[in-house]
Amino acid sequence: MSGNGDAAPKLKVAMYWAASCGGCDISLLEIGVNLLELIKIADVVFWPCAADFKYQHVADYPDEYIDVCFYNGAVRTSEQEEIARLLRRKSKTLISYGECAIDGGIPALANLTNPKGIYDAAYHHNPSIDNPDGVEPQPITECEYGELEIPKFYDQVLRLKDVVEVDYEIPGCPPQAERVWEAIQAVAGGAVPARNNAVKVACFDKSVCDECPLEKRLTKIKEFKRPHEARPEPDWCLLEQGFVCLGRATRSGCGALCIKGGLPCRGCYGPSSNVEDQGTAMISAIASILDAETEERAKQLIDEIVDPVGTFYRFSLGSSHLKAHK
Amino acid sequence: MSDDGNAKGAAGNGAHEPRIGVFICHCGGNIADVVDVQRVASTIGKLPYVVDASTRTFLCSDPGQVRMEKVIQDHKIDRVIVAACSPTLHALTFRRAISRAGLNPFMFEHVNIREQVSWVVEDKEAATLKAIRLISAAVGRIAHLEPLEKRRIPIHPAAMVIGGGVAGLKAALDLAQRGIDVALVEKSDKLGGRMLELDRVFPTNERAKDLIQPLINEVENNSRITVYRNTELVDSSGVVGDFNTKISIRQPGAEAREVEIKSGAILIAVGLDVYEPHDGEYGYKQYPEVIGLLDLQKMMNPDGPTGGKVEVNGKPVKRVAFIHCVGSRQWSGLHKPQADGKINDYCSRYCCSGIMHAAVELKDRFPGIEIYDFHEDIRTYGRGHEEMYTEASEKGVVFLRYDPHKPAQVLTDPQGKAPLIVRVADRLTEGLEVDTPVDLVVLGNGLQARDMSSLIDLYRCSRGADRFLLEVHPKLRPVELAAFGLFLAGSVQGPMDITEATGMAAASASKAAALITQGFLEMDPFIAKVNEDLCTGCQTCLTICPYDAIYRDEEKEIAVVKEAQCTGCGTCAAACPSNAISQFGFTDDQIISEVKMLLGDIQVTTKV
Numbered sequence: 047m048s049g050n051g052d053a054a055p056k057l058k059v060a061m062y063w064a065a066s067c068g069g070c071d072i073s074l075l076e077i078g079v080n081l082l083e084l085i086k087i088a089d090v091v092f093w094p095c096a097a098d099f100k101y102q103h104v105a106d107y108p109d110e111y112i113d114v115c116f117y118n119g120a121v122r123t124s125e126q127e128e129i130a131r132l133l134r135r136k137s138k139t140l141i142s143y144g145e146c147a148i149d150g151g152i153p154a155l156a157n158l159t160n161p162k163g164i165y166d167a168a169y170h171h172n173p174s175i176d177n178p179d180g181v182e183p184q185p186i187t188e189c190e191y192g193e194l195e196i197p198k199f200y201d202q203v204l205r206l207k208d209v210v211e212v213d214y215e216i217p218g219c220p221p222q223a224e225r226v227w228e229a230i231q232a233v234a235g236g237a238v239p240a241r242n243n244a245v246k247v248a249c250f251d252k253s254v255c256d257e258c259p260l261e262k263r264l265t266k267i268k269e270f271k272r273p274h275e276a277r278p279e280p281d282w283c284l285l286e287q288g289f290v291c292l293g294r295a296t297r298s299g300c301g302a303l304c305i306k307g308g309l310p311c312r313g314c315y316g317p318s319s320n321v322e323d324q325g326t327a328m329i330s331a332i333a334s335i336l337d338a339e340t341e342e343r344a345k346q347l348i349d350e351i352v353d354p355v356g357t358f359y360r361f362s363l364g365s366s367h368l369k370a371h372k
Numbered sequence: 373m374s375d376d377g378n379a380k381g382a383a384g385n386g387a388h389e390p391r392i393g394v395f396i397c398h399c400g401g402n403i404a405d406v407v408d409v410q411r412v413a414s415t416i417g418k419l420p421y422v423v424d425a426s427t428r429t430f431l432c433s434d435p436g437q438v439r440m441e442k443v444i445q446d447h448k449i450d451r452v453i454v455a456a457c458s459p460t461l462h463a464l465t466f467r468r469a470i471s472r473a474g475l476n477p478f479m480f481e482h483v484n485i486r487e488q489v490s491w492v493v494e495d496k497e498a499a500t501l502k503a504i505r506l507i508s509a510a511v512g513r514i515a516h517l518e519p520l521e522k523r524r525i526p527i528h529p530a531a532m533v534i535g536g537g538v539a540g541l542k543a544a545l546d547l548a549q550r551g552i553d554v555a556l557v558e559k560s561d562k563l564g565g566r567m568l569e570l571d572r573v574f575p576t577n578e579r580a581k582d583l584i585q586p587l588i589n590e591v592e593n594n595s596r597i598t599v600y601r602n603t604e605l606v607d608s609s610g611v612v613g614d615f616n617t618k619i620s621i622r623q624p625g626a627e628a629r630e631v632e633i634k635s636g637a638i639l640i641a642v643g644l645d646v647y648e649p650h651d652g653e654y655g656y657k658q659y660p661e662v663i664g665l666l667d668l669q670k671m672m673n674p675d676g677p678t679g680g681k682v683e684v685n686g687k688p689v690k691r692v693a694f695i696h697c698v699g700s701r702q703w704s705g706l707h708k709p710q711a712d713g714k715i716n717d718y719c720s721r722y723c724c725s726g727i728m729h730a731a732v733e734l735k736d737r738f739p740g741i742e743i744y745d746f747h748e749d750i751r752t753y754g755r756g757h758e759e760m761y762t763e764a765s766e767k768g769v770v771f772l773r774y775d776p777h778k779p780a781q782v783l784t785d786p787q788g789k790a791p792l793i794v795r796v797a798d799r800l801t802e803g804l805e806v807d808t809p810v811d812l813v814v815l816g817n818g819l820q821a822r823d824m825s826s827l828i829d830l831y832r833c834s835r836g837a838d839r840f841l842l843e844v845h846p847k848l849r850p851v852e853l854a855a856f857g858l859f860l861a862g863s864v865q866g867p868m869d870i871t872e873a874t875g876m877a878a879a880s881a882s883k884a885a886a887l888i889t890q891g892f893l894e895m896d897p898f899i900a901k902v903n904e905d906l907c908t909g910c911q912t913c914l915t916i917c918p919y920d921a922i923y924r925d926e927e928k929e930i931a932v933v934k935e936a937q938c939t940g941c942g943t944c945a946a947a948c949p950s951n952a953i954s955q956f957g958f959t960d961d962q963i964i965s966e967v968k969m970l971l972g973d974i975q976v977t978t979k980v
Contacts, residue, residue, distance in 0.1 A: 251905065251906065252906065252907070252908040252950065253908040253910060253949065253950050254908075255908045255909060255910035255911075256908045256909065256929075262910070262911045262914075262915075264911060264914055264915045265915075266915060293910070294908070294910040294912055294949040294950070295949035295950070298908075318906070318908070318949070318950045318951075319906060319950075320903070320906045320950060320951040320952065321949070321950060321951045327948075327949040327950070327951065328949055330946050330947050330948075330949070331910075331912045331947050331948070331949040333947075334912060334915070334916045334943065334946070334947035335912060335915045335916060335947075
């Protein structure tokens with residue numbers, strides 16, 4: 047390393063992906079030129095998506111060797127839990143990065159069914175499947191070298207905090223680069239204590255409405271529309287116009303990005319700070335502002351909402367009161 | 373379910389743990405004959421934070437209350453559960469008792485194990501278990517209670533009366549007589565309202581002007597009453613005790629001037645409209661011989677345009693037909709709906725008596741005049757009204773009754789002997805079709821609510837399906853609107869005759885005076901509160917608050933509850949997607965832990 051003896055020791059940073067799409071890894075790159083700043087202050091000691099590290103490298107590190115570990119993705123398999131436990135042991139600070147790790151994210155929608163249902167859709171009854179012998183992945187497979195074992199597929203998708211103690215959470219699907227960079231700087235500057243109880247950072251306490259530029263007219267919802275069905279009137283609250291916008295029940299930090307692009311908020315920052323269950327929070331709010339004088343009319347309106355669970359719990363089913371399919 | 377939440381967790385960091393006292397009443401044998409109160413006490417006594425659970429034969433008795441106060445002090449109890457009769461009966465009794473023992477009266481939960489348990493559950497074991505469940509739930513809830521204070525809202529000692537008709541005048545005078553300053557605002561340039569159009573009024577047959585003029589004079593000469601004529605309501609803000617209404621006053625040849633009226637209460641006395649038959653309904657506007665009951669009043673008025681002569685096209689009228697229920701008691705499918713798609717399916721309540729009164733007067737003033745009365749029903753229900761009906765029959769009015777689905781028809785006389793005929797299948801003669809030639813047809817047109825949309829917007833008045841403004845309860849709170857401090861005076865509330873309208877106006881004035889002279893309003897503390905740090909200003913609550921009790925602080929961009937206006941209905945707290953609104957006495961913590969205890973595992977004592 048350099049001969050500059052005064053320089054503070056560099057941070058050791060790790061990033062892991064579990065049940066996720068890879069968007070979180072990319073979002074870390076989105077900090078752009080700040081990556082050069084990051085490299086100045088930190089060494090990457092584990093990042094499967096970007097560099098060729100093996101689990102054994104991590105296992106060989108002393109405990110708490112890693113200063114900050116970002117863990118993205120939900121816990122769906124025994125491998126993901128095993129690595130979560132390993133990284134917990136090896137890290138001073140463990141951060142859930144993105145909605146999948148925090149609230150289950152999109153993968154947790156699989157909790158609406160069980161492994162049998164998932165296997166059925168993935169290996170049997172699906173128009174794009176050709177599997178005449180009905181083959182399914184087996185935990186253990188005999189081959190000429192002996193037994194091969196693959197990780198166990200869990201009955202349900204878990205959040206990182208369901209398996210290990212988490213210090214911080216950076217919400218978003220994916221987290222916004224600007225917020226992430228702020229968080230990294232805060233960690234590097236020693237502004238945050240290493241251990242904390244899954245405290246949310248790189249976001250704000252209030253809901254997306256706080257950052258949303260659209261105007262509320264205090265009108266009630268007359269009909270529901272999907273984004274491909276109608277063009278929203280500019281400057282007017284999308285929810286009031288009938289587009290199911292989850293902004294009111296979603297934590298801010300994204301800068302109302304989707305809404306500024308003309309699309310309703312999908313709720314990717316999870317519930318706002320004082321809410322446990324994002325879906326019920328949004329459902330109560332929507333139910334309150336339906337323009338329906340009778341129960342019958344209310345039912346008609348509600349029936350216009352396509353895929354309610356997927357809409358109201360798109361990112362947070364893993365943290366919801368609904369829990370999982372048995 | 374074995375959630376570890378339950379009542380535990382109520383004691384925050386460093387705060388001292390709740391100390392719950394549970395008092396179970398036998399109510400003589402009312403409760404104890406069915407519920408095993410000893411087992412209940414023993415089971416509840418083991419629940420978290422419960423420091424004492426005891427039973428008593430009559431907890432509400434003086435010795436019972438004294439004992440309760442002593443237990444509270446001896447055990448340093450800081451919150452109390454009473455399991456006894458209905459809270460409507462004795463919640464206040466026990467709140468007072470715990471106050472005397474030095475506790476905040478709202479650190480209290482009342483569980484009804486009499487009406488909801490011992491009187492309705494026959495099986496003793498089931499009743500005992502149910503009592504245990506209900507009290508456990510209260511334990512879960514009470515652990516999270518915070519001391520609360522009653523709200524005291526000062527009342528500005530003045531009233532505003534909207535509408536200068538007979539009801540408004542009467543209400544204004546009644547208030548002034550109680551020493552209350554009144555602002556009386558009238559849309560037109562005259563006080564007196566509908567009564568100015570009337571000649572004689574039933575049942576006393578007095579001249580309307582002899583009744584209304586002294587009332588107007590009295591109002592105008594009363595130093596406590598300020599009259600504003602030619603006004604429009606522009607804007608309103610504030611809540612009970614402190615309403616601020618902006619009115620605009622038209623001035624001839626000058627710009628309208630705006631005045632702001634501050635009042636502690638508002639009385640709405642804007643009256644109603646007379647139903648205007650649509651063109652061709654019973655020949656209305658089709659034939660000059662078809663008029664409304666009020667038009668007849670004008671004709672009969674010696675000071676009116678005809679000098680009191682009843683004539684059409686200069687020809688005296690010898691045969692008159694009255695038709696009842698025009699624009700009242702309408703049937704959907706049969707009658708043409710109004711612009712809002714609704715029909716007037718109610719009875720207008722003045723027309724039968726009004727017709728009888730007019731018929732008698734015509735008979736008296738024009739001997740030999742023939743009068744035919746076409747009706748579905750006759751409802752002369754008021755005091756002194758039935759006598760008018762009898763008198764009309766005695767004086768020879770001919771009554772014909774038709775089926776509401778086959779109403780009378782007004783046609784030109786095919787024989788040309790009279791200007792018009794009224795054709796009806798008369799039910800009194802087994803459906804015989806009768807053509808009656810007449811010179812004049814008088815329609816007993818009903819009453820309907822006027823367009824009050826701006827008033828309703830300004831004050832968020834509740835409205836019935838019949839479009840009239842709606843009181844909180846027809847019997848128990850007959851002149852109050854749901855929004856505090858707003859009172860209904862007269863026929864803005866539904867069809868009424870003058871007698872009824874002035875009676876209701878007097879009631880309204882009396883309720884408003886009671887509020888104002890009290891000087892303040894004491895209200896339960898169970899209102900909504902916004903957590904400023906959590907509120908995003910998404911305005912979901914503003915959209916739904918039925919009492920207009922939340923506004924947006926434009927500077928802070930958050931919602932703020934108007935304490936005086938909030939009824940504690942909880943709608944906003946349930947709707948808030950940020951959970952930034954909580955309801956005193958019904959916080960999430962309280963409700964969730966109540967539900968958990970209601971459903972959770974409890975070790976029930978089997979034997980004492």
